Amino acid sequence: MLMTRDFSHYVKDVDADTAHLDLAVEGVSCAGCMAKIERGLSSIPEVTRARVNFTDRRLAIEWKKGAINPALFIDRLAELGYKAYPFEPMLAEIEEASRAKWLLTCLGVAAFASMNVMMLSIPIWVGTDMLPETRDFFHWLSALVVLPSAAYAGQPFFKSAWQALRARSVNMDVPISIGVILALGMSLVETINHAEHAYFDAAIMLLTFLLAGRFLDQKMRQRTRAVAGNLAALKAETATKFVGPDEIREVPIAAIIPGDIVLLRAGERCAVDGVVIEGRSEIDQSLITGETRHVAAERGVAVYAGTLNMSGSLRIKVSAAAEGTLLAEISRLLENALQARSRYVQLADRASRLYAPLVHITALLTMLGWVAFGASWHDAIVTAIAVLIITCPCALGLAIPAVQTVASGAMFRAGVLLNSGDAIERVAEVDTVVFDKTGTLTLPELDVVNAGAVPPAVFELAGRLALASHHPVAAAVARAAQARSPLADVVEEPGQGVRALLDGEELRLGSPSYCGAEAQALAVMSEDPEVSVVAFSRGEQRYVFAVRQQLRADAKDTIAALHARGVVVELLSGDREPAVRHAADTLGVAIWRAGVKPADKIAHIEALKRRGRKVMMVGDGMNDAPALAAASVSMSPISAAHLSQSTADLVFLGNELAPVVTAVDYARKAMRLMRENLALAIGYNVLAVPIAILGYATPLIAAVAMSGSSLLVMLNALRARRVN
Amino acid sequence: MEVMVILVPLALALGLLGLIGFLWSLKSGQYEDLDGAAWRAIADDEQPPNPAPVQHER
Numbered sequence: 194m195l196m197t198r199d200f201s202h203y204v205k206d207v208d209a210d211t212a213h214l215d216l217a218v219e220g221v222s223c224a225g226c227m228a229k230i231e232r233g234l235s236s237i238p239e240v241t242r243a244r245v246n247f248t249d250r251r252l253a254i255e256w257k258k259g260a261i262n263p264a265l266f267i268d269r270l271a272e273l274g275y276k277a278y279p280f281e282p283m284l285a286e287i288e289e290a291s292r293a294k295w296l297l298t299c300l301g302v303a304a305f306a307s308m309n310v311m312m313l314s315i316p317i318w319v320g321t322d323m324l325p326e327t328r329d330f331f332h333w334l335s336a337l338v339v340l341p342s343a344a345y346a347g348q349p350f351f352k353s354a355w356q357a358l359r360a361r362s363v364n365m366d367v368p369i370s371i372g373v374i375l376a377l378g379m380s381l382v383e384t385i386n387h388a389e390h391a392y393f394d395a396a397i398m399l400l401t402f403l404l405a406g407r408f409l410d411q412k413m414r415q416r417t418r419a420v421a422g423n424l425a426a427l428k429a430e431t432a433t434k435f436v437g438p439d440e441i442r443e444v445p446i447a448a449i450i451p452g453d454i455v456l457l458r459a460g461e462r463c464a465v466d467g468v469v470i471e472g473r474s475e476i477d478q479s480l481i482t483g484e485t486r487h488v489a490a491e492r493g494v495a496v497y498a499g500t501l502n503m504s505g506s507l508r509i510k511v512s513a514a515a516e517g518t519l520l521a522e523i524s525r526l527l528e529n530a531l532q533a534r535s536r537y538v539q540l541a542d543r544a545s546r547l548y549a550p551l552v553h554i555t556a557l558l559t560m561l562g563w564v565a566f567g568a569s570w571h572d573a574i575v576t577a578i579a580v581l582i583i584t585c586p587c588a589l590g591l592a593i594p595a596v597q598t599v600a601s602g603a604m605f606r607a608g609v610l611l612n613s614g615d616a617i618e619r620v621a622e623v624d625t626v627v628f629d630k631t632g633t634l635t636l637p638e639l640d641v642v643n644a645g646a647v648p649p650a651v652f653e654l655a656g657r658l659a660l661a662s663h664h665p666v667a668a669a670v671a672r673a674a675q676a677r678s679p680l681a682d683v684v685e686e687p688g689q690g691v692r693a694l695l696d697g698e699e700l701r702l703g704s705p706s707y708c709g710a711e712a713q714a715l716a717v718m719s720e721d722p723e724v725s726v727v728a729f730s731r732g733e734q735r736y737v738f739a740v741r742q743q744l745r746a747d748a749k750d751t752i753a754a755l756h757a758r759g760v761v762v763e764l765l766s767g768d769r770e771p772a773v774r775h776a777a778d779t780l781g782v783a784i785w786r787a788g789v790k791p792a793d794k795i796a797h798i799e800a801l802k803r804r805g806r807k808v809m810m811v812g813d814g815m816n817d818a819p820a821l822a823a824a825s826v827s828m829s830p831i832s833a834a835h836l837s838q839s840t841a842d843l844v845f846l847g848n849e850l851a852p853v854v855t856a857v858d859y860a861r862k863a864m865r866l867m868r869e870n871l872a873l874a875i876g877y878n879v880l881a882v883p884i885a886i887l888g889y890a891t892p893l894i895a896a897v898a899m900s901g902s903s904l905l906v907m908l909n910a911l912r913a914r915r916v917n
Numbered sequence: 918m919e920v921m922v923i924l925v926p927l928a929l930a931l932g933l934l935g936l937i938g939f940l941w942s943l944k945s946g947q948y949e950d951l952d953g954a955a956w957r958a959i960a961d962d963e964q965p966p967n968p969a970p971v972q973h974e975r
Contacts (some may be wrong), residue, residue: 207961223956224956224957224959227953227956227960227961228960246953247949247952247956248949248951248952248953249950294943294948297943297948298940298943301936301939301940303942305932305933305936305939307927308932309929309932312932334925471961
């Protein structure tokens with residue numbers, strides 16, 4: 194059969210004769226790698242541009258259209274030692290990137306204006322013998338610089354405030370916008386009237402500080418998205434499609450339509466939903482149902498995306514999504530759970546709901562108070578606006594985003610990616626963690642459990658033989674033996690195993706019957722009903738390897754650590770009772786349930802929530818997706834089914850479970866710092882507001898107070914980098 | 918004080934120049950790969966191009 198790879202789906206046209214392809218590249222770790230890749234690709238004559246983006250671990254290639262098959266680039270990168278995957282940026286990521294760019298532009302404009310206004314303001318503050326005409330001139334120049342800059346750079350706040358007001362609610366941007374606009378308007382009126390004080394500098398400085406906070410926040414989010422996007426590309430969702438009776442082509446999932454026929458070979462993970470039309474095999478559905486026992490697949494049986502084909506090749510006719518009863522059920526549950534998901538009110542919004550009215554009432558009372566004490570309306574209004582400027586939530590606006598940025602950066606380095614912005618606050622409140630078993634507490638990959646019972650030399654030989662097989666169980670043997678060099682002339686007998694000749698002796702690896710080791714296999718399986726077995730024979734010698742999903746190495750410690758933090762741990766699994774009981778006993782989890790259906794998982798979580806518990810669900814399977822959505826906050830390993838991963842609030846990397854504890858620790862610390870920062874910001878107001886009410890808030894005092902409090906909360910936020 | 922007539926516009930013009938420079942650098946994508954830029958600075962210089970492909974004018 195002829196096999197070609199078709200990447201035309203990913204190739205974009207730059208202009209009439211240049212084509213463009215984005216690749217996510219694994220293993221780029223230093224300047225040498227960048228130079229090697231760029232030189233290696235630029236030496237292909239038709240390539241006009243090859244540039245590595247080190248931050249995102251991506252590569253952009255442009256070449257003369259029609260001259261080369263893009264698959265060549267991937268081969269070339271493989272020769273250089275890098276794995277590359279074609280890449281299609283998600284819409285959300287493009288939006289995040291353009292928003293970050295916009296915020297940076299606004300920040301640049303605001304910073305430019307702040308710096309230049311300082312040049313004009315400092316002479317006014319220190320020049321006590323300055324002529325009124327000169328002062329007016331400097332005020333006018335300040336207005337010239339600040340008014341257009343603020344109109345441009347303030348847009349992120351004005352727009353958000355306007356949206357909130359139109360929805361009849363209040364967010365942090367409402368007091369910010371009102372404060373800035375009133376300060377600018379009042380300063381302009383004062384300048385026209387040749388008055389002594391104008392607050393152009395304070396207003397633009399406020400915008401600069403706040404924009405810095407917003408930009409950092411956005412940058413962090415964008416980075417998380419980029420990593421998530423790369424991981425999606427690395428998971429290489431392609432399918433092998435028949436384009437002729439025996440011509441096949443590897444195409445991205447996006448290019449597959451219902452009715453297409455795809456080939457699923459042994460050891461491959463199915464990427465589509467469909468029905469088997471030819472072939473016979475066993476299917477591992479553990480990612481979908483949590484059940485570790487394999488299901489027989491033959492003509493007419495439905496298969497789902499995410500399942501693993503164990504032994505034979507299958508031809509599958511692609512059906513429209515969610516035609517299968519199980520998937521349809523899961524999507525229905527997921528939809529309901531997402532709709533019912535109560536919107537969590539973020540700490541910042543709760544704070545601003547209290548803060549905004551308080552500030553505006555204080556300003557109003559200040560004005561009325563001064564009038565009552567006989568001041569002119571002009572002086573009363575100026576003082577009231579000074580109160581607004583002083584209370585403008587500069588520190589408050591930074592207090593929470595700064596902590597979130599630092600904490601999410603620290604979590605990112607610890608292998609935890611945030612999918613949603615308010616996840617940190619929700620993780621901090623968690624008091625119950627519900628784990629799924631298969632793929633979450635256990636490793637997603639199979640592993641040999643009785644390696645000690647087999648002589649090392651035999652193990653190594655079996656591993657080398659296993660390299661020739663596509664069967665996942667054999668692959669586990671090869672991995673466990675760390676085999677590198679395959680044996681020569683290996684014959685594969687479909688559905689049976691592989692054999693080869695070595696020094697005149699026949700080696701066989703495969704089913705127990707194929708190797709004549711049924712008795713030993715029965716003995717191994719009676720000890721642990723969970724295992725899959727694969728037998729190995731060399732001449733007359735017989736060995737049996739027991740293969741199963743192992744618990745994550747640090748699962749027990751992680752659960753103990755969660756208990757130590759006062760968190761209740763539960764285990765809910767779709768797997769059979771003996772398997773779940775065994776895992777729960779090993780890990781010291783007292784509360785567990787087996788054979789749980791997706792709907793029951795939701796019901797259980799809802800019941801916990803009704804009892805006032807804050808539940809974190811940690812799961813990976815498709816069957817967990819509705820439960821992930823129903824929980825207060827959810828987490829998935831990176832190996833999770835696509836649906837679960839996009840539903841989860843956090844995603845963790847690697848083979849360890851420790852990130853679950855890390856996330857809780859960082860989130861709790863971050864929450865504490867956010868509260869501290871809010872307290873600092875309020876403390877600042879308690880000190881500064883009386884000064885403003887009494888009418889002593891000159892532009893100099895406003896500028897010093899504002900930058901001082903901002904720096905204080907920023908420095909405090911940096912403590913979120915470490916937990917101890 | 919007449920010197921201000923020259924100095925103040927000059928200072929503002931310089932500031933504006935800085936802003937334009939910043940916006941240009943942003944537009945030309947210089948902030949898209951900050952980590953990579955740090956590494957590129959210490960990378961070895963380009964070796965003399967080995968059989969360099971002839972760049973046709975386009």
